[in-house]
Every structure is written in C-alpha cells, then in structure tokens.
Amino acid sequence: MRALCATDLSAASEATIENETCLDCLGRIGVRTVHLVTVVPGNVHAATPGVDFEARRRRGLDRYRAVIEAAGFDVETHVVRGTPHRRLNDIAETVHADLSVVGSRGRSPLENRVVGSTARNLARTTVVPLLVNRVERAVDDPDVRREHLFRRILFATDFSEHAARAFDAFSYLRHATDEATLVHVRSPKDEGAGGDAGTGPAERLAERARTLEEWGIETRTEVRRGDPAEEILAAEAAVTPSTVLVGSKGRSRVRRLLLGSVSGEIVARATGNVFLVPPPRAT
Structure with a gap:
C-alpha cells in the first residue's frame, strides 16, 4: 500500500509524521511506501528576494524522510506549488495512493461553519481514504491526540452504500484493530419506517459485528x-x-463552502482521529 502524507512543515504536521507509534500503525495495515508532500501556496511568489521557499521545503522533507x-x-518526496x-x-491520483494522511489541530469557532483549512478541504474533496490525525491544539510543541491510530475504532453506519464502502x-x-464499536443512529425521519422482518438496525449491526469477531x-x-x-460525536465521547x-x-457545490454533511461534521468536531472513506475514483 502507498500512503500520501501531507505536511506544511509545521509543529502539527511534524507530530503526525514523526510519531513512531503512528508509523507502526501504518505499517501494520500494509503501508510500505510513503509519499511526503508539501505544497507551496500559489500566492507565495517564487522570486521573493532572499527566500527560496522550495529549497526550504525540500530540506524539511529530507529531515522527515530520514x-x-x-x-x-x-519514501518519495514531492514539493509542488498551487x-x-x-x-x-492530484498527487494522490498520480502515485495511485491508497490513503492520505493529514494532521489537524482541530476546530475553532469560525471553522465550525466556514471551511478554511487544508484538512477540511481535503475532507470534502479527497479522492482516496483520508486519515485526519488529530493533534493537540494551542500548544507550542503538540503531540498526537491518539497514538494508536486504529486500535479502537468507532464505525458509524446508516447502512448506505457509502457506509458499506467504509466498512470494507x-x-x-x-x-x-483490537476493539470496534458499531453505531447506527435512527433519526426522527426514520421512526416508523418499514423494513424487512428480522433486519432491523440491531440485527444488521450484529451481522457486521460477527464479521469483525x-x-x-x-x-x-x-x-x-x-x-x-x-449522536455519533456523543458516542465518541x-x-x-x-x-x-x-x-x-x-x-x-454546497459542501465546497459549508460543512453540512454528517461526515463533514465528524471531521470538524471529533476529538480524535477520523478515517473518511470517499466514493470510488472515477476511471
């Protein structure tokens, strides 16, 4: 498996990339190649006097590479602009990455409504499964919030094809993974909805639980x-x-500006890590 690890060379992304336990977890799920990627924003001019942004980024990536x-x-490194x-x-598709990893310090009052961070933008647009690795907020030398990335998983399902793909x-x-909690939330619109005999949400969760057991x-x-x-956030707590x-x-088009989906809310507000599985890539 190939993983793309995004970094802006900040303390938050360093905590994600240099944590030995997190790296061990990636190895245990089959990752063998890591593509380290840093992006120089397009509004940073390459000709700024006395500053070679791309060279500085390459030196930072070389440290992480070691x-x-x-x-x-x-390890392969990529310094790109845009x-x-x-x-x-783009790079995830080019290198045929199996998942992307990005560190995130979490939310701020403004970010609860308006999308601004790379992690939040990736959550809306990612072309491969995305691991949002939560990092401590408001500290100078942050650490990851949950070192063992996949040891204890909370799987949220509405029994849709999207949820089935995530379960896969x-x-x-x-x-x-050592432990898993499978959660289904019945919203008010679900109350009174019909279904096949013997296939209520509890039974359907039990069927998936047997597979994991x-x-x-x-x-x-x-x-x-x-x-x-x-309710999913309450279950996480x-x-x-x-x-x-x-x-x-x-x-x-709406989610390009505002986070309105359940998955978007989870990425924005979860205390720990989030593993988001998108629809298959178009071929």
Whole structure:
C-alpha cells in the first residue's frame, strides 16, 4: 500500500509524521511506501528576494524522510506549488495512493461553519481514504491526540452504500484493530419506517459485528436515536476510540463552502482521529 502524507512543515504536521507509534500503525495495515508532500501556496511568489521557499521545503522533507526510512518505509518526496488540497489530490491520483494522511489541530469557532483549512478541504474533496490525525491544539510543541491510530475504532453506519464502502476498510485496518464499536443512529425521519422482518438496525449491526469477531476484533454495537452527527460525536465521547470510521457521499457545490454533511461534521468536531472513506475514483 502507498500512503500520501501531507505536511506544511509545521509543529502539527511534524507530530503526525514523526510519531513512531503512528508509523507502526501504518505499517501494520500494509503501508510500505510513503509519499511526503508539501505544497507551496500559489500566492507565495517564487522570486521573493532572499527566500527560496522550495529549497526550504525540500530540506524539511529530507529531515522527515530520514525518520520514516528508519522506520522501514520506502519514501518519495514531492514539493509542488498551487492550492494545497487540489495539488494533494492530484498527487494522490498520480502515485495511485491508497490513503492520505493529514494532521489537524482541530476546530475553532469560525471553522465550525466556514471551511478554511487544508484538512477540511481535503475532507470534502479527497479522492482516496483520508486519515485526519488529530493533534493537540494551542500548544507550542503538540503531540498526537491518539497514538494508536486504529486500535479502537468507532464505525458509524446508516447502512448506505457509502457506509458499506467504509466498512470494507476493515479488510486492512483489522491488522491494527483490537476493539470496534458499531453505531447506527435512527433519526426522527426514520421512526416508523418499514423494513424487512428480522433486519432491523440491531440485527444488521450484529451481522457486521460477527464479521469483525471472526477476525479477532472485540466488538460491541449500539443503536442511538436523534441527530446523526450529534449522536455519533456523543458516542465518541463515551467510547474514546482511536479513530472514527465513516463513509462520505463525496462532493457537492454546497459542501465546497459549508460543512453540512454528517461526515463533514465528524471531521470538524471529533476529538480524535477520523478515517473518511470517499466514493470510488472515477476511471
């Protein structure tokens, strides 16, 4: 597997890339090659007197390369120019990445509504599964919030094809997973909806749980009622998983500006990591 790791050479991205436990988790799910990518924003002029931004970025990537190679990975580095989330998606497609990793310090009051950060833009537009690695906020030398990326997973499902695609990620995540909590939220519009006999949400969760238990993953299930995003976040607070696993419906014109989807809310507001699985890439 190939992973794209995005970095702006900040303390937050350094915490993600240089954490030995996080690197070990990536190795356990099958990652063998890491593409380190940094993007020089298009509004930074290459001809700024006395400053060679691309050379500085390359020196920073070389430092990270040594750490990641020492952990046993093959490493390729990329310094590119343009809009960060667009260039990261371009490179992910070019190198046939299996997932992307980006560090995020989390939310601010403004970010709860208006999308501004690279992590939030990637969450709306990513072409491959995206791991948002949550980093401590408001400290000079931050660390990751959850070192073991996939040890304890909270999987949120509405039984859609998008959720089914996210569940399929367990086929490789399971190699680093010890425990899983499967959650379905019945919203008010679901109450009274019909369904086939014997296939209610509890039974459908139990069926998925049996699959994980056959893989040696200790699994529990929970059916909640209420607003999906709020209930999933409440479940995260109660369970404190390493990562919330959720499927995405993909891009829309509205979500290019505002985070309105359940998956967008989870990326924006979750305390720990989020693993977001998008629709398949167009061929």
